[in-house]
Amino acid sequence: MKKYVYAFHEGSTDLKPLLGGKGSNLAEMTRIGLPVPGGYTVTTEACIEYYEKGNIIWDELRHQIEEKQLELEKMMEKTLGDIKNPLLVSVRSGAAVSMPGMMDTILNLGLNDETAKGMAEITKNPRFVFDSYRRLIQMFSDVVLEIPKYKFDNLLETKKREKEVKSDTDLTEEDLRELVEAFKKVVKKETGKEFPQNPKDQLMMAVEAVFRSWNNPRARVYRDLNDISHTMGTAVNIQVMVFGNTGEDSGTGVAFTRNPSTGENKLYGEFLMNAQGEDVVAGIRTPRDIEELKEILPEAYEQFCEVAKSLEIHYRDMQDIEFTIDSGTLYMLQTRTGKRTANAAIQIVVDMVKEELITKEEAILRLNPNDLDQLLHPTFNEKALNDASFITNGLPASSGAASGKIYFSPEDAVKAKADGESVILVRNETSPEDIEGMVASVGILTAKGGMTSHAAVVARGMGKCCVSGAGELNINESEKVMSIDDQHFGEGDFISLDGNTGHVYAGQIETQDASLGGEFLTLMKWADSVRKLKVRTNADTPKDSAKAVEFGAEGIGLCRTEHMFFEDNRISVMRRMILSRSIEDRKKALDKLMPMQKEDFIGIFKAMGSRPVTIRLLDPPLHEFLPSEKADIEKLALEMEVPYSRLKETVFELKEVNPMLGHRGCRLAVTYPEIYEMQVRAIMEAAAELKQKENQEVIPEIMIPLVGEVKEFDYVKELAENVIEEVFEDYGITVPYLIGTMIEIPRATIIADEIAKGAEFFSFGTNDLTQMTYGFSRDDAGRFIKEYREKGILEKDPFQQIDRKGVGELMKMAIERGQQTRKDIKLGICGEHGGEPNSVEFCHIIGLDYVSCSPFRVPIARLAAAQAALRYS
């Protein structure tokens, strides 16, 4: 019989996939002798089978749970539901991957009208018991019965107003008894049934609710957002209750073994006295700094510091710990690897290497390359900051700087983002329902909640700037007003957030690029020393090229020549070229464009120095350079002094049903060879001139796009070589160069052996290759890809992460066949996947020479390449 339930003392960290993160860590802490209240874990496999069996707790599972529960009761010498001395337990979800804010928790399970009475007698603390009971009803209702929390919160607030008290702790036993009765009435009203009085029913219902919660919409959104599989399931942890709410020598807290924002090697945390579980992270009361505990309960504090240190050494990583002090005694309720900002992550691993706690390789592998993104984003310009109008201060919950317009609801934020606005989401506190709004925002500001509140944790995960707990702010979400003193800010007003200081400013503030610190450079050096893949950049301008070099780019993998034509003084020449009715007219227009392109290339070559530069010849269909709306065509006709009818006719002629599969790329060259001739001339003259005048050696790599048939390639190559010969004659010198192709048409992967006869390099254009391999138009697929992911048909968006099974298979075929003909063919990727870590790993595995990505993703690719080299060496 399969084992579905493990006592804590039966498990260990190794069983994480089965026991979940929380369960395996509780087991591990138990194993190494830390003070952990007893309990057991129902496995993730049980959850998966629960779904497979059609959402049913089957007999065998029920039996195993009851068995472990019995063991626990024996150990504790207390029984669930015992009227005199009842055992209370907590029920918590815990998947194998961390899903902060997605956890379900029910405390104090086992209380009912009878056991509460008995417990009140035994503890002589009826206030505590009824506080616990009302919490049980509230949490059980939320998690199991799906009654909105606010219905209970409202009653609690009303009671506090009635009693004219500020804090929950000021409510009396009587108040709490009344609340329990009121809460039970809510349950009856909402569900038509009484709050379940049988503790065994409570237990099974709670377990099942946790299983169910795995597939609720917000959990699915979270997993989609974080690339977590929907098929892992969650474990359920049942644990004997200890109480932080028995009085003033009790409390509960959360701490990180190092600072999760800066990485500083110093215990960092918060606690509340006389409080239970979720009070700290829920942001209902503002918690106190962990150091203050030293004053209140010095012994417990010392013990906690020791446990924290030993956990960090045991796990060899910074830990995020939850604890409860029950009447002066410390209990560990959770430990897990702590979330951290990218800055902190780097600081921590570099420090730990110095402390000889981990190796350099471990340091490299421990970072999430995507997290580097936040380091590379701008901070406020200091001068601009001096003139900025300070409003208030909150907690520096997630680093970075952001300016944007205020929106008060996730829906408004999403809409504004869609309209192209830069959005700051302003909320009293955030909840999982707000996630999409947070995704749409550049920054998040909350009035309530600490460093470990939902807003803070999620924002850090997203690498978004967040200021939390700015308590002086009055935020009225329904009226869409935020005010402090006599200052009022409405929807659409600009504010600016500094996630590193917690400062909030009125208006927009100019930002400046990130300056990358010493630890970052250290880590990048380590990464560079192990990676096999070169990292290039996709850049079309000298400015982007320079930025990329600063970020460590080792060349340009994709310089798109078409972007150059969109500049103001060029687009009209380009349009004249397109409207030409004869080759002569077209050549005249191209003669005007040539020196412009040449200047572009000289600028880019200069910025890149001796690094290789791959230039893609014109790719988009010509109609992209012309307007399509009647009014715009009329305007352009006037400007260009051509008859409207002629311009309209040209626009109409060039229109395509499926432009993605239309007249573009090298297909243009077959029709209009003179366009590519001009471009090749501009490239080679630029290179020749730099060599002649500045003695700079440039090796241009000329890339022919959209090749699907070897004769296309040969045709353009011959055309290019003829021009190159002419340039060499004109300048009286030669310049080394390569001619290669994009591999982006499925057919090209099949005939790669033929293409490689003439092509000196392949660069995988995985954007288009994905479009054609899947038959998904990137412009149109958004609407159904979303649905596909929701229905579990697509696990990943193939435009974000290389589809290894389909697109990847074709890439492998192209490499294998290409190398058959040309053993040393240079191989790269220039699709947007080149900056996505999982895809970079794939590129390493299949043996590419380089990846190429946007400048800001270059460091990410460098780190991802190093990780891949370590994992697949």
Add this chain to the structure above:
Amino acid sequence: MKKYVYAFHEGSTDLKPLLGGKGSNLAEMTRIGLPVPGGYTVTTEACIEYYEKGNIIWDELRHQIEEKQLELEKMMEKTLGDIKNPLLVSVRSGAAVSMPGMMDTILNLGLNDETAKGMAEITKNPRFVFDSYRRLIQMFSDVVLEIPKYKFDNLLETKKREKEVKSDTDLTEEDLRELVEAFKKVVKKETGKEFPQNPKDQLMMAVEAVFRSWNNPRARVYRDLNDISHTMGTAVNIQVMVFGNTGEDSGTGVAFTRNPSTGENKLYGEFLMNAQGEDVVAGIRTPRDIEELKEILPEAYEQFCEVAKSLEIHYRDMQDIEFTIDSGTLYMLQTRTGKRTANAAIQIVVDMVKEELITKEEAILRLNPNDLDQLLHPTFNEKALNDASFITNGLPASSGAASGKIYFSPEDAVKAKADGESVILVRNETSPEDIEGMVASVGILTAKGGMTSHAAVVARGMGKCCVSGAGELNINESEKVMSIDDQHFGEGDFISLDGNTGHVYAGQIETQDASLGGEFLTLMKWADSVRKLKVRTNADTPKDSAKAVEFGAEGIGLCRTEHMFFEDNRISVMRRMILSRSIEDRKKALDKLMPMQKEDFIGIFKAMGSRPVTIRLLDPPLHEFLPSEKADIEKLALEMEVPYSRLKETVFELKEVNPMLGHRGCRLAVTYPEIYEMQVRAIMEAAAELKQKENQEVIPEIMIPLVGEVKEFDYVKELAENVIEEVFEDYGITVPYLIGTMIEIPRATIIADEIAKGAEFFSFGTNDLTQMTYGFSRDDAGRFIKEYREKGILEKDPFQQIDRKGVGELMKMAIERGQQTRKDIKLGICGEHGGEPNSVEFCHIIGLDYVSCSPFRVPIARLAAAQAALRYS
């Protein structure tokens, strides 16, 4: 040293690729002892190298030609350019494949002012000599100097008018001497140089001109049209002249060993006395029936009959023979396999099998499957014909019947075709320049020219109806009038042609379907007995299904359900469905569509009997069912009683940038499962009802389109199975069925092993698979595919013939992987390639179970499948 020149006695039929068709047959006839004037052939390889060397006759080639010429002169005891007794030769092109109408011919080469004088003395026939000389100048000018022929024709006509004679033969020696001088002046005026007097120069210039002619535009158009490679080159044949124009005991003619129109086993041909070479086929004089030769020159006639029979037996096929009688002596100038109508082709092979000249297998292999097409096209309805207004009679040059509007130039014909007109091209005679106009026409009518005229030969090749030599007609092409007696017909007037009788009628005549004759059925029976591939049809209506069964279809390979929605009473329900804002509304509309679809399926199932029927679920994007122009949207909004703005919004929302890669196929089912549910229900209820009420066993094959990911397939399959279960419960019976998928997304070919776990059949949708594999939008690629073919980048249009190297490779991968999981998976093709012989062959090679094509192509596919089975058994 490579051998570039072969004397006739050195060659044979086996060397056809090298010597061309004409050259190798002259060699073969020489070899078997027939009376062939001596000569030699310059190889096709020489032509190819001529192009490779940059259009130059290089020294080695010149040397080899001179050597063979010397040998020839020795044998003939005459010398080229000898003033007293000059050798005259003909120079003719001859590629390895037949290109009727594309041949270049120069006769009488070697004549100049001096040799003409000498020859006149020796032959004592100066009239004949100067007739020959003027012909040389004219043909040499046409082929070598590129001076338009009409400039000489005009002078000839003027001279005839001047002399008041009707025929060329009535011109005197003096007239011809004057014409020679006039012709020479034309040459001087047009080229600035004298007509070349050195016979050796004439010879080399002629050889080079033939090489050049290989790549002239009309030759390229012809090859494109006939799927002939541009890289084969042409050979050049130099042959001693014999003369059909020495007087009334000389003549020249063309004959077929059997009737090329009906296949009747009887010599069939035409001749002219006192005429040279091209006079017969040029249609300048109307030639006489071959049987009349018996009266004039009985001995030569008998000899010719014997030679003809022996050639047919030697080549084991019907021959097309050219001969000349020089002063009573018969010479064979050419033999080749004769072109024939499809009807004749079948008659001939069936007869030859009966005559035990060839085997059944040879009979099958000898037919071009595409030619069957003409058999399947309509003839005139006999009743309608009785009422038709007869105008005139011409030669039944190419069978079939056609009604259409008169156009007098190829350009007008092309334009009218583009406007959707049914065109009859009316010309005095056609020339290669008219080919595009002929392509655009449904029928061709000429006033001049015989059964072997350009118009007749080309029209037969195209399988188009043609009436030639309708000599009573007065056709004024520039005035655009055709008249006979007092009847006048102008551009746009309707006429009708009967290609089987040569009758021409005024107005339109109703046509009827071809009734397929006994020989056709015999042949098809033979084909069916050897083929391995099943042949199904693509049909969406009971009518098409019945037609296809008549043509031998063994099932439906593709029933497109969307076409059913375009019918008038359904499109509005379909639109309501699309405009539905809720699932309920959508289901309501679908409930209305269901019985309609069910009726369709019942009709189709009945027509198909027990044959399998594959039904594809809805495939096109929904916007195809809605209008896109403002006025149409407004009209529809009124009709449907929905606000214009809402309809416009829906149209806008559904619009896609690349609809081919958009929200269609099974992607629709993920968004709107209820659509496929309705369709599956309609299919299964139709099948269940037929079983229940009529005891008819139907095996529907439900086909899911556009699968690229296995979960898509599984999702739709589960949905379908749920509906099927419901139907079985409703009807209380079960019906056997299959669920399979189209393989049309490149990714599907890669993951075919996964898909085959659930899919019981694969049907290759090679239209879309080609689009995505090549990255060619079929809607847009026309403009550049044409250019690609002209520039030799694409040899074939991949939408017409399966691209074996790219698309074919993916198909093979899909089959291999699919069979890994499901050994006996049923495999078919339903793209339009399924009716194209070369593609059918490929389908046989890769082991498909069936091909599916449009009803009219079913016989073609049956024959192609038989040929493939014989070639690859």
